[in-house]
Amino acid sequence: MRVLIAAGGTAGHINPALAIAGALKKAAPEAEIHFAGRREGMEYGLVTRAGYPFHHIEINGFQRRLNAENIVRNVVAVWHLALSGPRTRRILNEVRPDLVIGCGGYVSGPVVRAAARRGIKTAIHEQNAFPGVTNKLLARDVDLVLAASADAVEKLGAPGKTFVVGNPVRPExxxxxxxxxxxxxxxxxxxxxxxxxxxxxxxxxxxxxxxxxxxxxxxxxxxxxxxxxxxxxxxxxxxxxxxxxxxxxxxxxxxxxxxxxxxxxxxxxxxxxxxxxxxxxxxxxxxxxxxxxxxxxxxxxxxxxxxxxxxxxxxxxxxxxxxxxxxxxxxxxxxxxxxxxxxxxxxxxxxxxxxxxxxxxxxxxxxxxxx
Known part of the structure; x- marks a missing residue:
């Protein structure tokens, strides 16, 4: 079984992803687990230190408050978004996953969506009672939605395939x-x-x-x-x-x-x-x-x-x-x-x-x- 986990941005997304990876590996020792994320994000250091293969994809959020600096950042975000399609396809071709999991952060969007379109089994985990934009958009496309809080179920918009499971905490x-x-x-x-x-x-x-x-x-x-x-x-x-x-x-x-x-x-x-x-x-x-x-x-x-x-x-x-x-x-x-x-x-x-x-x-x- 090959698993690809997409997570990035903050430790609040990455640590749960690492906890899930560890639990899957313990339950299914034959599982081969890979991660996708930004090399400039903190996920690169955390994931590689944990010993998992890391696949680089650059994706950024858009800034709503417009000033000179944010306009430049939005131009870069558009450029990365344009490149995310080919890069995502390359990652999926390299890993050939049986399961793709999104654990939050902008990087989850293109990876999970592309996997769902290929018919690969997909899941997301939402850590907050008020879901992020990326997970709200992905919820309708994935096979399984895991929510930390019952308050998030209706907000995610896919109650029929959403299960309340709490937030994963590392065994450590x-x-x-x-x-x-x-x-x-x-x-x-x-x-x-x-x-x-x-x-x-x-x-x-x-x-x-x-x-x-x-x-x-x-x-x-x-x-x-x-x-x-x-x-x-x-x-x-x-x-x-x-x-x-x-x-x-x-x-x-x-x-x-x-x-x-x-x-x-x-x-x-x-x-x-x-x-x-x-x-x-x-x-x-x-x-x-x-x-x-x-x-x-x-x-x-x-x-x-x-x-x-x-x-x-x-x-x-x-x-x-x-x-x-x-x-x-x-x-x-x-x-x-x-x-x-x-x-x-x-x-x-x-x-x-x-x-x-x-x-x-x-x-x-x-x-x-x-x-």
Whole structure:
């Protein structure tokens, strides 16, 4: 059995795709799994590090806000779109897949659509309650639609072939050893804070986390803080360190990107992050308390509504970006750390929300489709 998975753009699309690939390989060891994506996107590094064959296709989204820079980007997008047809045909001819799966990102569009037109079995997985444009367009053409949330079923427009399966979480997240992860970090009895704003980074999160780091240094807080700036936030955070008088050291580790998220989630006591669907799925799987800062720049503000579910369950504190300041974040962290047992209680509430059998459900549906 040959499988081609198309995914790109952000870790929120790529990590679920890698989880599905691993589950398929475990269930069907004879399966030959390939990936398609952008070489300039982060999918290239993540997929090749995982050991899967990678097939390059360049595809970009169109920018709605028109200015000189975006006009140039749209011209490039048109050029890549024109070339995507021949490139997609070449990939399908090389791989000769029995199954093509789209896991989100613009790259999924041409690959999955071309496979469906050839009569190859096709499926998509939608991670969010508010589906992306690409998956809404693909839903009518594919054989199988997998949705993380029941809220997405009607919005995808193909209820007869849509199944709610939750969001897949890598087995490494589910089974990571907390004691070993903390020992590797030399955490000791310190409270471990983990903060990140996504694979590309988020300026506002970097700014307020810098205020938090400065406060931790001033107070001599008994914490180990792990922060990922995101690829675009490296220079900003470096400048903020100098302005606010703190630096990485024994109690603060700063990296552009987190390559070992399962281990860091296992070690963490409190996570500060956006509320994308996959982030929440991993927080639930790991059973971690969180401070969630929904991105305001997403369709129908879906991250805010995702985050509210965790807050209602007692698993998280939600701070909207319009209300976010360094002082607000510091006060929230200080309040949580000042209540013995609070973080453990919130983590237990998060654990109850998870769908630990998501990968098993997805694998079952995909193999049934092919067989």
């Amino acid at each position: 997240v589910l089974h990571a050893d907390r004691a070993a992860a903390r020992q590797k970090l030399n955490a000791g009895d310190r409270t471990v804070l983990l903060s990140f704003g996504g694979s590309l980074g988020a300026d506002r999160i970097n700014e307020v986390v810098a205020d938090l780091c400065a406060w931790e240094k001033q107070q001599g807080a008994n914490v180990l803080h792990l922060h990922a700036t995101g690829r675009r936030g490296v220079e900003l955070f470096d400048r903020l360190q100098k302005e606010k008088g703190f630096a990485p050291g024994e109690n603060l580790v700063v990296t552009p990107y987190i390559n070992n998220m399962p281990q860091l989630l296992a070690a963490a006591d409190l996570v500060i992050a956006r509320s994308g669907a996959l982030t929440l799925a991993e927080l639930e799987a790991a059973g971690r308390a969180s401070i969630l800062i929904p991105s305001p720049n997403v369709a129908e503000n879906h991250q805010y509504y995702n985050a509210l579910e965790l807050q209602k369950a007692g698993a998280a504190v939600v701070i909207e970006e319009k209300d976010l300041t360094g002082r607000r974040l510091i006060d929230t962290v200080q309040k949580l750390l000042g209540q013995p047992g609070k973080l453990e209680e919130m983590g237990a509430c998060a654990k109850k929300l998870g769908t630990p059998n998501s990968l098993a459900l997805i694998t079952e549906k995909l193999l049934a489709l092919v067989r």
